[in-house]
Structures are given as C-alpha cells and as structure tokens.
Amino acid sequence: MTQFSVREKNRRAFLKYLAASVVLTPGVRSALAASAAELPANPEDPFMWWPHDPNFAVERPEDAIDVFELEATAYKKVPIAHFAYMETGADGGGTVRANRQDIGKFAIRSRRLRDVRKVDASVNMYGSKYNWPFFFCPVGGPSAQHTDGVLGAARAAGRHNVAQMVGSGPTVATLNKARNGTPIFQQLYISSNWEMTKARVQNAERDGARVVAITVDLPSTFKRNQYERAKRRDSRICGTCHEIADPKFPKGSVARRVGSTGTSEVSAEAMTEAVKNYKGPPLTLTWESMKRIRDITKMDVMLKGIMHPEDAEMCVKLGYGIMVSNHGGRNEDTSASTISALPDIVSVAKGRVPVFIDGGFRRGMDIVKALAMGADMVGFGRPWLWGLGAFGEAGVDRVIEIMQAEITAAMQQVGAASVKDLTRDLVYKSL
Numbered sequence: 001m002t003q004f005s006v007r008e009k010n011r012r013a014f015l016k017y018l019a020a021s022v023v024l025t026p027g028v029r030s031a032l033a034a035s036a037a038e039l040p041a042n043p044e045d046p047f048m049w050w051p052h053d054p055n056f057a058v059e060r061p062e063d064a065i066d067v068f069e070l071e072a073t074a075y076k077k078v079p080i081a082h083f084a085y086m087e088t089g090a091d092g093g094g095t096v097r098a099n100r101q102d103i104g105k106f107a108i109r110s111r112r113l114r115d116v117r118k119v120d121a122s123v124n125m126y127g128s129k130y131n132w133p134f135f136f137c138p139v140g141g142p143s144a145q146h147t148d149g150v151l152g153a154a155r156a157a158g159r160h161n162v163a164q165m166v167g168s169g170p171t172v173a174t175l176n177k178a179r180n181g182t183p184i185f186q187q188l189y190i191s192s193n194w195e196m197t198k199a200r201v202q203n204a205e206r207d208g209a210r211v212v213a214i215t216v217d218l219p220s221t222f223k224r225n226q227y228e229r230a231k232r233r234d235s236r237i238c239g240t241c242h243e244i245a246d247p248k249f250p251k252g253s254v255a256r257r258v259g260s261t262g263t264s265e266v267s268a269e270a271m272t273e274a275v276k277n278y279k280g281p282p283l284t285l286t287w288e289s290m291k292r293i294r295d296i297t298k299m300d301v302m303l304k305g306i307m308h309p310e311d312a313e314m315c316v317k318l319g320y321g322i323m324v325s326n327h328g329g330r331n332e333d334t335s336a337s338t339i340s341a342l343p344d345i346v347s348v349a350k351g352r353v354p355v356f357i358d359g360g361f362r363r364g365m366d367i368v369k370a371l372a373m374g375a376d377m378v379g380f381g382r383p384w385l386w387g388l389g390a391f392g393e394a395g396v397d398r399v400i401e402i403m404q405a406e407i408t409a410a411m412q413q414v415g416a417a418s419v420k421d422l423t424r425d426l427v428y429k430s431l
C-alpha cells in the first residue's frame with residue numbers, strides 16, 4: 001500500500017469514527033459519513049468509482065450476478081462461526097489469498113475467428129459423461145450453512161449433470177439416488193490403521209463408488225485463526241446443535257442436532273461421549289500404505305492434495321489420479337498456489353493419469369484457464385457453500401447456472417468450441 005493510500009484510508013476511518021460519534025448532531029454526522037463514502041478506496045483501481053457496501057445481499061438467487069454476491073448474501077444469513085468455519089485458512093490465510101491471486105497472474109491469449117456458436121463443455125471422466133468440466137469439492141459440515149446440506153447440493157448438481165466429490169455424510173447410494181444420474185466421486189480420509197483403512201475403501205466400493213479420492217494433505221493438526229476468532233463473536237451455545245463437549249451445555253439436557261438427513265435429539269452426555277471417541281483425521285499415512293490400496297479395490301484411486309512434481313511422479317507410477325490441491329489453504333499457510341503448481345505436475349503426468357485441481361476457482365474464465373493448462377477437471381469448495389448458505393438448494397442451482405454461463409462465454413472468447421480446443425498456448429504467465 002502506498003503512503004498516499006494509507007493516509008487516505010486513515011482519514012476515511014477517522015471521518016467514519018467521527019460520523020458515528022454520539023457527541024455530534026445527526027446533521028453533522030450524516031455530512032461526515034457522506035464525505036467518508038466519497039473518498040476513493042484505492043485511487044489506482046479502475047473500478048474505484050463503485051462503492052463497496054458491506055451490507056450488500058441479494059434477495060433472490062436469480063439476482064446474483066456472480067458467486068461473490070452469493071458469498072456476501074451467505075455472510076448475512078449464516079451464523080458468523082459457521083460462515084468463518086467455511087472461509088477460514090490456516091494461520092494468516094496466506095494460501096487462501098495465493099490461490100485466488102495467482103489465477104489472475106496467468107493471462108489469456110485468445111484465438112480469433114473460430115466458429116464458436118455452439119460450445120460443448122462436457123467431459124468424460126471415470127466412466128461417465130458430465131455436462132461441465134467442474135465439480136463440487138468435498139467439504140465437511142455443509143449443513144452448517146443450510147439444512148438442505150449435501151443432499152440439496154446433490155439434487156441441484158444432478159439436475160445439471162455436474163460432478164460432485166463427496167466425503168463423509170450420506171452413503172454413496174443415497175447421494176447417487178439424490179443425483180438421479182451420473183455418480184459422485186467418493187472422497188475418504190483413511191487412517192494408518194490398516195484394517196480400518198481396508199474397511200473404508202471396501203465399503204465405498206460396496207456402496208457403488210467408481211473412484212475414491214484419498215485426502216493426503218492432513219499430516220498434522222492446524223490452526224485456523226479466522227475461525228477461532230469468529231467463534232468469539234458468536235454468542236450462541238455450540239452444544240445446542242453440535243456433537244461437541246461444550247462446557248456451556250447443561251448436563252442432563254437434550255440437544256438438537258441438525259444434519260442433512262433431518263433433525264434429531266441427543267443428550268448432552270451422548271454428545272460428549274461422541275467427541276471423546278472421535279479420533280480425527282489420519283496423522284501418519286505413507287506411500288507404503290498407498291501401494292497396498294491398489295490390491296484391495298477395483299475402484300480407480302486418486303490422491304487429493306498433491307502439490308509436488310515428485311509426488312505426482314509416484315502417483316503416475318502407482319496408477320493413481322492426481323488432485324492438485326492445498327485443501328483450499330486450510331491446512332498450511334504460505335503454500336504455493338495450486339495454479340502455480342499445476343504446470344510442473346501436468347508435465348510429469350503427461351496425460352497418463354487424470355489431473356484434477358482446486359483452490360480459488362471462482363469464475364468461468366478461471367476454470368477455462370486451468371483446463372487449457374492441462375487440468376482434466378476443476379473443483380471448487382466454498383462457492384457451492386456460498387450458494388447453499390444464501391438460499392439452500394436454490395442457491396446451489398444459481399452457482400451452477402452462473403458457472404455454466406461464464407464457462408460458455410469464456411470458451412467462446414478464447415476461441416474454443418470444446419474442452420479439447422483448450423490448449424496450452426492460450427495461457428501464459430503475465431509479467
């Protein structure tokens with residue numbers, strides 16, 4: 001930030017403070033507020049003329065122009081601790097920022113004069129044809145954003161034949177029924193306990209999964225500071241709904257547990273017990289355990305959380321699909337962005353195994369760029385939760401509609417009538 005903009009910012013903050021001050025008359029207060037609003041936020045931003053409104057929300061799903069308007073709306077509707085759980089990054093949130101900002105550092109170099117009146121953005125993946133090259137990432141606790149939960153998202157995604165990767169919660173069979181069409185991709189956390197691992201993988205296969213993505217980027221615990229801070233601002237008693245040991249929750253009482261399959265009542269003691277028994281995600285998982293998985297399943301296997309080309313090499317050797325992911329910046333701070341890790345990984349994979357990517361993808365053009373750079377499918381987590389938080393299932397529908405329109409326009413703009421026309425030469429790293 002330049003010295004000038006720091007000064008401007010301070011002055012604006014001071015005027016706002018004065019405007020809110022109780023000792024001033026209402027007339028003087030509103031004059032000062034107007035003056036503060038007129039100050040340019042960042043004089044170098046070509047869009048500085050458009051004021052930022054922290055109270056913005058859309059009233060109906062169809063009013064949302066882009067997914068960020070659904071984010072703003074979800075912020076108004078979802079309890080702050082739940083919203084922050086979704087948005088948080090690890091530590092200072094540097095990886096969350098990098099994922100988003102680095103996508104902008106890769107620039108489009110469009111081809112002209114191609115016939116793009118008809119665009120086909122479909123992809124064939126793991127034995128099914130999906131109408132769009134994006135998928136919903138697996139996220140814990142979607143019901144915390146809206147009680148329509150993951151089943152509401154499955155119904156919306158199924159209606160548009162959009163792919164979905166889903167972790168714990170309803171079974172694969174239940175989700176596929178809600179989708180009423182192409183199958184989900186199953187995501188699993190597995191443990192270093194071999195019997196437990198075997199059971200998880202085999203249960204997924206038994207339930208009808210065709211591919212299983214094993215998340216491998218959680219070898220430690222993490223600090224999610226934004227979430228922890230937001231919890232301080234949330235005065236509700238968590239134990240009223242959660243299976244957690246909440247000291248504020250009175251012994252002997254009954255709690256409401258809200259989930260995607262409905263609402264049930266549980267005793268405070270049962271919830272405390274459930275927390276004590278929860279072992280959390282795996283801490284030790286090695287390539288040795290990964291090698292053994294090949295022998296116990298006929299499903300295709302993908303590893304979610306690959307960032308280093310040598311790990312990508314191992315995936316190719318084992319025949320595992322690669323998901324370039326840093327968990328949306330939730331596990332480690334100042335990680336490389338996924339888009340910047342993608343080129344090296346694509347060069348290693350050489351088309352021998354599928355390469356998926358996620359992390360910061362918010363617009364159709366972001367997705368088109370990653371496909372041109374060699375990704376086979378592009379996932380996003382938070383945006384579908386924004387739609388869900390804002391309007392439930394109807395909001396998820398709106399996220400899909402926005403993405404469909406943006407991807408179609410972006411493909412036409414770069415001169416691609418199909419996903420295979422999205423070639424590497426269309427993107428380069430800008431200065």
Ligand SMILES: Cc1cc2nc3c(=O)[nH]c(=O)nc-3n(C[C@H](O)[C@H](O)[C@H](O)COP(=O)(O)O)c2cc1C
Binds near residue numbers: 358361
């Ligand atoms: C609220 C939330 C919960 C998540 N839970 C899981 C999870 O249980 N398993 C997993 O593999 N990834 C999980 N992720 C990571 C996502 O699958 C995905 O990698 C990430 O959200 C992509 O980044 P984006 O949110 O910027 O699109 C979660 C992400 C969010 C936002």
